[in-house]
Amino acid sequence: MIFWVELIITLFVLVFGAAIGSFLNVVIYRIPAGLSILSPPSRCPHCLHPLGIRENIPVLGWLLLKGRCKHCHAPIAIRYPLIEAITALLFVGVYWQFGLTVQTLGYWVFVSWLLALAFIDLDTFTLPNCLTQPGLLLGLGFTAWVGWQETQTVEGVILPLMEAIVGGVLGIWLLDVIRIVGSVALGKTAMGAGDGKLAAMMGVWLGWQYLLVAGFLACGLGSMVGGGAIALGWLQRSQPIPFGPFLALAALLTLFWGEMFLSTYLRWFFPLS
Structure with a gap:
């Protein structure tokens, strides 16, 4: 029972960390450019088309799109899913180190x-x-x-x-x-x-x-x-x-x-x- 509870919490932390990593991508791109980190919603940096729910899924969205924008087919840098994955893993590491x-x-x-x-x-x-x-x-x-x-x-x-x-x-x-x-x-x-x-x-x-x-x-x-x-x-x-x-x-x-x-x-x- 304890194993399954721990597994569920770890998976939740992993998903939560990946979502925070997705937001960090916005912060990293927009703050140096002097743009708002809240609006407009996430969009392709090439064609500026707003990203849909499926495209916004951390890590998996990039894999499903095969690293290209669904609308203009411009390449999406692999750094975006990497930051999401790194954040997710670090969040899990912090949880394992310090617990709830x-x-x-x-x-x-x-x-x-x-x-x-x-x-x-x-x-x-x-x-x-x-x-x-x-x-x-x-x-x-x-x-x-x-x-x-x-x-x-x-x-x-x-x-x-x-x-x-x-x-x-x-x-x-x-x-x-x-x-x-x-x-x-x-x-x-x-x-x-x-x-x-x-x-x-x-x-x-x-x-x-x-x-x-x-x-x-x-x-x-x-x-x-x-x-x-x-x-x-x-x-x-x-x-x-x-x-x-x-x-x-x-x-x-x-x-x-x-x-x-x-x-x-x-x-x-x-x-x-």
Whole structure:
């Protein structure tokens, strides 16, 4: 009985996550373009024909249409169903990690924000304030909410809230220092100001300790991918590469395995005598 209940919940979360992923596709496309995310309804970006119910089904709609618009037959980028599938899988992962709890609801929001920001930065080399700033405020609200749910005391709200604020301040300071030092060393702008705001958002949601873990992972991932792309001739040394996707990926890895990363680091570099 428990197995079937768990299976039904997992399937519901999978479908719900895919639906949120479909909405994220709208956010990723429309916010940089300065368009409303609510109207008009979803439509083909080529012929602007509104999509029907069958065409709007996450992932399956793209497969049924064989990756082409039903009306103008223009190709539909595979990235749309991929974002829907990634969101669905991440939602299931969060549910499996945190169960039916307040944390699950909050981290679904966090995951959605990270995905939207990562793909917008990948497309436009920008991290819009209209996403980073509300994401930071939502993180503070989430921290206060969890603190109250767990303790039902004012102290239980204030202490984690202060830790979240420290994480946010550390995030923007850390990335600003990296940006300034990198710009001086390279003789040109090394990083956008939006990366610091994204790091501040991550610090609020993850706390200062896990922010440091995520920052280390992001720098490592960025160095490996950037260096590998240059070595293979896919990028020129002078060609910019967005850092937001690496920050978002590092935040996701830290959300799921941050405790393991932190304990491994402490065990390696600060072994008990």
